[in-house]
Amino acid sequence: xxxxxxxxxxxxxxxxxxxxxxxxxxxxxxxxxxxxxxxxxxxxxxxxxxxxxxxxxxxxxxxxxxxxxxxxxxxxxxxxxxxxxxxxxxxxxxxxxxxxxxxxxxxxxxxxxxxxxxxxxxxxxxxxxxxxxxxxxxxxxxxxxxxxxxxxxxxxxxxxxxxxxxxxxxxxxxxxxxxxxxxxxxxxxxxxxxxxxxxxxxxxxxxxxxxxxxxxxxxxxxxxxxxxxxxxxxxxxxxxxxxxxxxxxxxxxxxxxxxxxxxxxxxxxxxxxxxxxxxxxxxxxxxxxxxxxxxxxxxxxxxx
Amino acid sequence: xxxxxxxxxxxxxxxxxxxxxxxxxxxxxxxxxxxxxxxxxxxxxxxxxxxxxxxxxxxxxxxxxxxxxxxxxxxxxxxxxxxxxxxxxxxxxxxxxxxxxxxxxxxxxxxxxxxxxxxxxxxxxxxxxxxxxxxxxxxxxxxxxxxxxxxxxxxxxxxxxxxxxxxxxxxxxxxxxxxxxxxxxxxxxxxxxxxxxxxxxxxxxxxxxxxxxxxxxxxxxxxxxxxxxxxxxxxxxxxxxxxxxxxxxxxxxxxxxxxxxxxxxxxxxxxxxxxxxxxxxxxxxxxxxxxxxxxxxxxxxxxxxxxxxxxxxxxxxxxxxxxxxxxxxxxxxxxxxxxxxxxxxxxxxxxxxxxxxxxxxxxxxxxxxxxxxxxxxxxxxxxxxxxxxxxxxxxxxxxxxxxxxxxxxxxxxxxxxxxxxxxxxxxxxxxxxxxxxxxxxxxxxxxxxxxxxxxxxxxxxxxxxxxxxxxxxxx
Amino acid sequence: xxxxxxxxxxxxxxxxxxxxxxxxxxxxxxxxxxxxxxxxxxxxxxxxxxxxxxxxxxxxxxxxxxxxxxxxxxxxxxxxxxxxxxxxxxxxxxxxxxxxxxxxxxxxxxxxxxxxxxxxxxxxxxxxxxxxxxxxxxxxxxxxxxxxxxxxxxxxxxxxxxxxxxxxxxxxxxxxxxxxxxxxxxxxxxxxxxxxxxxxxxxxxxxxx
Numbered sequence: 001x002x003x004x005x006x007x008x009x010x011x012x013x014x015x016x017x018x019x020x021x022x023x024x025x026x027x028x029x030x031x032x033x034x035x036x037x038x039x040x041x042x043x044x045x046x047x048x049x050x051x052x053x054x055x056x057x058x059x060x061x062x063x064x065x066x067x068x069x070x071x072x073x074x075x076x077x078x079x080x081x082x083x084x085x086x087x088x089x090x091x092x093x094x095x096x097x098x099x100x101x102x103x104x105x106x107x108x109x110x111x112x113x114x115x116x117x118x119x120x121x122x123x124x125x126x127x128x129x130x131x132x133x134x135x136x137x138x139x140x141x142x143x144x145x146x147x148x149x150x151x152x153x154x155x156x157x158x159x160x161x162x163x164x165x166x167x168x169x170x171x172x173x174x175x176x177x178x179x180x181x182x183x184x185x186x187x188x189x190x191x192x193x194x195x196x197x198x199x200x201x202x203x204x205x206x207x208x209x210x211x212x213x214x215x216x217x218x219x220x221x222x223x224x225x226x227x228x229x230x231x232x233x234x235x236x237x238x239x240x241x242x243x244x245x246x247x248x249x250x251x252x253x254x255x256x257x258x259x260x261x262x263x264x265x266x267x268x269x270x271x272x273x274x275x276x277x278x279x280x281x282x283x284x285x286x287x288x289x290x291x292x293x294x295x296x297x298x299x300x301x302x303x304x
Numbered sequence: 305x306x307x308x309x310x311x312x313x314x315x316x317x318x319x320x321x322x323x324x325x326x327x328x329x330x331x332x333x334x335x336x337x338x339x340x341x342x343x344x345x346x347x348x349x350x351x352x353x354x355x356x357x358x359x360x361x362x363x364x365x366x367x368x369x370x371x372x373x374x375x376x377x378x379x380x381x382x383x384x385x386x387x388x389x390x391x392x393x394x395x396x397x398x399x400x401x402x403x404x405x406x407x408x409x410x411x412x413x414x415x416x417x418x419x420x421x422x423x424x425x426x427x428x429x430x431x432x433x434x435x436x437x438x439x440x441x442x443x444x445x446x447x448x449x450x451x452x453x454x455x456x457x458x459x460x461x462x463x464x465x466x467x468x469x470x471x472x473x474x475x476x477x478x479x480x481x482x483x484x485x486x487x488x489x490x491x492x493x494x495x496x497x498x499x500x501x502x503x504x505x506x507x508x509x510x511x512x513x514x515x516x517x518x519x520x521x522x523x524x525x526x527x528x529x530x531x532x533x534x535x536x537x538x539x540x541x542x543x544x545x546x547x548x549x550x551x552x553x554x555x556x557x558x559x560x561x562x563x564x565x566x567x568x569x570x571x572x573x574x575x576x577x578x579x580x581x582x583x584x585x586x587x588x589x590x591x592x593x594x595x596x597x598x599x600x601x602x603x604x605x606x607x608x609x610x611x612x613x614x615x616x617x618x619x620x621x622x623x624x625x626x627x628x629x630x631x632x633x634x635x636x637x638x639x640x641x642x643x644x645x646x647x648x649x650x651x652x653x654x655x656x657x658x659x660x661x662x663x664x665x666x667x668x669x670x671x672x673x674x675x676x677x678x679x680x681x682x683x684x685x686x687x688x689x690x691x692x693x694x695x696x697x698x699x700x701x702x703x704x705x706x707x708x709x710x711x712x713x714x715x716x717x718x719x720x721x722x723x724x725x726x727x728x729x730x731x732x733x734x735x736x737x738x739x740x741x742x743x744x745x746x747x748x749x750x751x752x753x754x755x756x757x758x759x760x761x762x763x764x765x766x767x768x769x770x771x772x773x774x775x776x777x778x779x
Numbered sequence: 780x781x782x783x784x785x786x787x788x789x790x791x792x793x794x795x796x797x798x799x800x801x802x803x804x805x806x807x808x809x810x811x812x813x814x815x816x817x818x819x820x821x822x823x824x825x826x827x828x829x830x831x832x833x834x835x836x837x838x839x840x841x842x843x844x845x846x847x848x849x850x851x852x853x854x855x856x857x858x859x860x861x862x863x864x865x866x867x868x869x870x871x872x873x874x875x876x877x878x879x880x881x882x883x884x885x886x887x888x889x890x891x892x893x894x895x896x897x898x899x900x901x902x903x904x905x906x907x908x909x910x911x912x913x914x915x916x917x918x919x920x921x922x923x924x925x926x927x928x929x930x931x932x933x934x935x936x937x938x939x940x941x942x943x944x945x946x947x948x949x950x951x952x953x954x955x956x957x958x959x960x961x962x963x964x965x966x967x968x969x970x971x972x973x974x975x976x977x978x979x980x981x982x983x984x985x986x987x988x
Contacts, residue, residue: 164782171790278797278869285793285877292884293786301888303898422952433959445974449983452967456923459960460914463930466952467907470934470941473949474894477941497892527986 003078003230006247010254011219011226012037017255021262036222040215048211053113061108062213068101069220069227075151076230079237079246082152090150091139095132098183101220102128109205120204123276127189127201130280131182137287138175141168141294155234164297169235171290175283177260180228182280184221186261189280191270198273229257307360307417310344314410318403325399334381337406341374344413353773358485361419364773365550365623369416372627373543376634377409379748383638384535386745390645391442401441408434408539415547421469421484424551425462428515431547432458438536439528450524450531457524458514465511471504472558486554493561501562508555509571515548517602518579518609526586529598534641537594541601541637542630549608549626556612572613577703579606584710587717592650593643596721597636600676603714604629604684607691610707614694619775621690627771628683628756629676635752636672639665642745643725646736652721656730662741666726668749673722675753677715683760784817785902788936789880792902792909795929796876797869799862801854804925805847811932812843818899819939830950837954838935846928846961853965854921857972865916872916879908899940906933920971920978924964931957 016033023030032038050059074084075094087093106125109117143149145168146157159165182189185202192203206217233253237246271279295301317333348362348370355361384405388398411434415427432455440451473484479492510520517525529537559568583603590596604625611622642665647655659666678684688711695704759767791811798804816838819831865872880901887901910930914923931953938949968978975982 167783167786275869278873281870281873282793282797285796285873286790288877288881289786289789289793292789292880293782295884296782301884302891303887303901304893304896422949426952426955429956429959433963436963446985448967448971448974449986452920452964452971452983455967456920456927456964459956459964460927460930463927463934463956466934466956467937470937470949474892474941478894530986 001084002081002247003076003083004074006078006250007073007076007223007226007230010229010251011222014222014225014229014254014258017258018262018265021259022266025263025266036218040218043215043218044212046211048209048213051112051208054108054111054208057104058108058111058208059213061104061111062209062216064104065101066216066220068097068104069223072097072101073223073227076227077152077155078230078233078250079241080156080243081246086150086152088149091143091154092136094151095135098224099128099132105205105217112208114208116200116204117207120201123201124185124205126277127182127185127280130277131179131283134175134280134284134287135179137284137291138172141287141291142172144291144300145294145298158235164293168290168293168297171286171293173232173235175287175290176228176232177257178283180225181261181264182283183224183228187265187268188271189276192265194270225258225261226254229254232257305357306344306347307356307414310340311410311414313340314406318406321399321403321406325395327395327398330398330402331385333406334402337409338374338378338381341377341409345371345374348417352770355419356417359420359423360414360417361486362417364770365553366416368623368627368770368774369543369546369550370413372546372630373409373412373416373539376539376542376630377405379634379638379752380405380535380538382748383538383641383745384533386742387533387535387641397441401438404434404437404441405536405539408438409543412543412547416550419486421472421486421489421554424554425466425469428465428512428547428551429462431544432462432515435528435536435540435544438540439532441533441536442531447531450527453524454528457521461511461514461521463511465508468504468507468509468511471500471507475500475504486558489558490561493558496562498562498564501559502564502567505555505559505564505568506571509552509575512548512551513575516545516552516605516609517548517598518605519575519582522579522582522602526595526598526602529601530592530595532594534594534637534644537597537640538634538637541598542634545601545605546626546630549605552609553612569613572609573700573703576606576608576610576613577707579603579609580707580710584713587714590717590721591652593640593652593655593721593725594637594650596652596718597633597640600714600718601629601633603711604633604676607688607707610703611687611691611694614691614698616775617690617697618694620771621687621694623771623774625684625687625691628687628759631752631756631759632672632675632682632684635749635756636669636676638752639669639672639746639749642742643669646739647730648734648736652724654730654734655725656728658726661735664743664746668746668753669722670726671753672749673718675756677718678711679715681757681761683756683758686760780821781818782898784814784821785898788814788818788902789905792880792906792929793873793876795909795913796872799864799869801859801861801863801921802851804922805850805854808850808925808928808932809843809847811929812838812841812846815842815932815935818936822939834950837950841954841957842928842932846957849961849965850921850924853968856969857921857978859919859921859978863917863919863922866918867916872912875912876905876909879912880905883908894941896940899936903933903936903940906930906936918980920968920980920983923980924961924968927960927964928957931960 013033015036019035020030020033072094075086075090076083077086102124106121109121139154142154142158146154148154148157181187186192190201190203206214209217230250233250236253237249241249292301296303314337317337321330321333348367351362352367353363384401388401408431411427411430415424415431418424418427436451436455439454440447469484472489475496476484476489476492478497479495513519514521514525529541532540556568559565580603583599583606587596587599590599608622608625611618611625642662643655643658644650646658646661658669675682675684678688692704788811791807791814795804795807798807816835819834819838883901883905886904887897890897890900907930910926910933913929914926917923917926935953938953971983972978
């Protein structure tokens with residue numbers, strides 16, 4: 001319960017901090033931190049407009065997407081507080097929940113019959129496919145050396161105290177940050193500042209959504225960010241700390257994570273569109289190195 | 305100590321050549337170097353099978369190949385003088401040429417007598433470097449291309465051979481050896497782990513295939529020989545190839561004492577047959593004389609490798625073939641230098657009627673072609689006959705018949721091109737004007753070809769004793 | 780701690796497959812030199828002091844500073860384009876490098892010899908394989924030189940794996956190889972760049988029949 005509340009609260013501020021950091025670096029006037037919340041509240045007050053060419057899928061897809069992400073939030077533990085739901089192998093279920101959400105978004109984008117949205121759906125499908133091995137191999141190697149297969153037990157038994165574990169920790173955090181960026185279609189996959197139709201990935205899929213649906217989609221993307229932030233904070237929080245220190249560390253990690261995302265967005269240029277697949281597969285390659293490290297630590301590969 | 309003194313002496317000579325750039329100093333240095341070469345050869349023959357400081361040993365094969373090298377280098381000096389005079393190079397280029405030549409020859413001698421595997425590798429690396437300087441001498445675009453390819457692939461190949469040497473040092477370490485001296489390795493050979501020995505053999509063989517110009521890394525050596533000046537080419541196609549062969553021979557001796565001998569012989573046989581096959585196919589497309597001779601080298605080395613894999617008779621035949629091939633090929637290249645002088649292009653189709661232009665040289669060339677194609681009374685006929693005899697004794701009938709067919713194709717192609725050069729009509733504008741005939745130029749080739757015939761038919765006793773000693777180390 | 784640097788070295792191999800810019804190649808070679816130093820430094824208890832100073836010079840001074848500086852000079856002299864295309868898409872190269880890493884890890888797992896320190900052997904083998912692959916896919920002679928240096932790094936690790944059979948002489952031989960290779964080949968690339976106005980290898984194919 002605690003973890004659910006913490007994730008929900010941090011998600012409200014996440015995108016606001018990113019925008020504030022970007023604005024500060026660019027020496028612009030900063031909007032308020034809760035500006036995205038105000039935007040969503042404004043959207044909730046509006047009615048939705050549905051195009052004539054769409055079918056029932058377009059109407060139910062945002063709801064399906066939001067509910068899948070909301071269900072996925074229930075699995076994430078924070079430190080020693082487990083999520084609301086937890087069972088063996090739940091990280092696979094988690095990944096495929098997010099997959100169902102993505103699938104509904106993709107088919108609703110194709111449902112509109114617009115060429116642009118189809119293009120975005122195309123790219124979204126490809127990048128999700130390429131990032132999937134990275135996530136699975138990463139969490140799989142963590143499961144391998146803690147010998148547990150649920151999110152809660154995994155992070156409970158994760159001891160990062162010797163040198164070799166550091167490379168697992170650092171590489172996992174690095175890969176998770178970039179997975180978060182790919183899932184939400186931020187830099188360097190796609191630049192949210194410049195909504196050029198030819199290079200958008202996620203933004204173009206939701207061009208035709210409006211009102212309540214658009215609000216739901218925005219909330220879902222905040223939740224996805226803070227899910228990954230919570231996963232990253234698990235690497236840092238150690239279970240032996242007191243409860244309040246854990247909450248503080250969680251808050252601090254989310255803050256630093258959103259600041260890093262903001263800095264990345266401000267300073268890094270977008271990849272050339274054709275180079276995106278090879279960049280994403282590089283993340284899978286790094287996660288394979290993490291996997292090999294796990295094999296070395298658990299002595300499945302004997303090296304003298 | 306003698307070889308160290310020799311190497312230091314040659315370094316001194318080449319530095320003095322580079323610093324002074326005076327042609328008198330050049331010739332003086334060359335003369336001194338020739339005397340040093342002859343004295344080293346006789347010294348090594350007298351002190352055969354003795355150690356010369358812990359890193360060198362005067363064994364039988366080294367003495368044989370050094371004798372061949374000395375003879376060929378003295379002739380090559382004379383032909384280099386003629387070549388540089390015709391090219392009218394400035395003194396600085398001449399100095400660079402001669403200095404590189406001296407260092408190249410001494411690096412090869414170091415490789416012939418090297419007793420330590422690491423020293424052998426370093427010597428081969430040094431020969432690679434100096435021969436690149438010599439290939440690059442004419443500074444044309446083609447020369448740059450050939451030199452780059454040769455240098456790069458040679459470095460990569462030697463790096464691969466170095467990995468093989470590291471594998472050998474694993475097995476040496478297992479058996480308690482602390483350095484890679486050949487005598488120690490030979491003694492420890494029966495106890496070595498078979499897997500490492502196999503891997504080491506394959507890697508070293510691949511690395512040395514650049515030098516021996518056989519499959520798989522033959523292409524860069526062929527390109528280099530298409531471009532290099534003919535006196536350098538005479539040494540490259542013969543002595544440098546022998547350096548590669550002696551490296552292979554030493555590793556093969558170590559292999560012969562382990563249980564992987566049969567497997568290594570299969571590999572050598574396979575590589576030899578493949579080399580001859582590829583040489584035959586490539587020869588159908590060759591249109592330049594030097595390239596023709598380069599592929600002919602590849603084919604002869606393929607035969608030598610097949611001979612190496614066939615046991616006692618085969619090794620005797622391989623070493624004899626190697627020596628006779630060196631003499632014959634060098635003679636052909638020297639004559640090619642004279643031929644090149646008379647025509648304006650390098651393409652065979654633009655040459656012809658050489659008999660009318662230079663009868664003496666054409667006689668030498670014809671004699672050389674007969675010698676290199678192993679037509680009796682050439683000595684190469686004897687060695688090839690022995691190789692085929694060994695093939696038939698080992699019941700390798702199909703391989704023998706295949707090679708006979710391929711050799712017939714090669715004989716046809718080479719004779720076709722050679723007769724075009726010698727007898728075909730050529731138009732006047734393709735001939736170089738105002739070329740003086742130099743009758744002394746052809747003397748060296750006649751000496752070499754007569755030597756080949758003599759050594760084949762009626763070899764002197766010390767010669768056969770040396771080859772027997774070289775081939776009998778294998779039991 | 781050695782493992783940390785070994786795995787970082789493996790990650791630099793992946794970055795080699797990913798990157799297409801020539802400056803980044805040189806930069807990655809420099810980082811590989813530092814990784815090699817880290818690997819050697821943390822196996823210190825097996826090497827004595829004088830060898831250690833020598834290896835320090837060899838890795839940091841030569842591989843990380845002198846060779847990249849020289850390569851940058853060659854790059855500027857030839858005015859190489861920023862991006863060098865490969866004949867195989869980068870996507871496929873990354874897959875190849877990962878497969879070669881996994882293969883070499885599995886191979887070193889199945890070798891159980893006392894004389895090979897397999898923890899160095901696997902990245903050495905992967906590095907040599909990847910260096911050869913790198914030379915094959917690139918069509919520019921500068922990239923070929925970079926591939927040659929990757930192979931040399933692999934050989935250096937391999938000599939560490941083989942143990943202490945005359946480490947001094949082996950390191951000296953490798954050092955000589957690297958120096959001579961880079962200097963001579965680099966000077967040569969300059970000359971070829973001047974003569975041919977480009978460094979692509981399809982300009983260097985006139986000698987074929």
